[in-house]
Amino acid sequence: MRIPGDKRVVCLTGNVWTKERAFDPRRLLEEHGFRQPNWFTTGLPTTAEGVHAVTPGDFRLGKIEDRILAHIDFGGDTYGITKSDLEEALTTAKEGAIVVGPQDIVAQVADAIREAVVFTIKSENMNLSRHLEEANKRGQVHRIDVDTSATRAWDKANDLILETLGLSR
DSSP, X not given: OOOOTTOEEEEEXXXXXXXXXXXXXXXXXXXXXXXXXXXXXXXXXXXXXXXXXXXXXHHHHHHHTTOEEEEEEETTEEEEEEHHXXXXXXXXXXXEEEEEOOHHHHHHHHHHOTTOEEEEEXXXXXXXXXXXXXXXXXXXXXXXXXXXXXXXXXXXXXXXXXHHHTOOO
16 A cells, blocks of 8 residues: 555544534544545445445455455444545545544554554543554554543644644644
């Protein structure tokens, strides 16, 4: 998988999310020039933006041909990201790609792309997902504890993300 030298792959996962769009780390990173890749599903065709349907046979062929970056089985369907969809996001974005998803998807991306930066957003008492253990050992994981009841908690979390990536508000 080719990552252009001037682009980065950032992953967001965790168990705590804001309901306020203005504080959403995805939005923050998109405003700074990151783009989310399209996802695929083997389930019923969807009208969701950024998700396209593939047949189960095309998915299996994609795995055999090493075109699948990451995938997860959920409710009898498979969801995931192809390498070509990530490459498209990288080439069309100013800064790079942002992958937002469950820990097992993020772990697969981090395993395939060792330069990927992973942010896991948790409440203080939550353990790190077992899926992220290897990425954590490699130093890719940045844990951000968020107390959703605290004032400016999401501002602080977003500031940590920007600081880690060397970006400014």
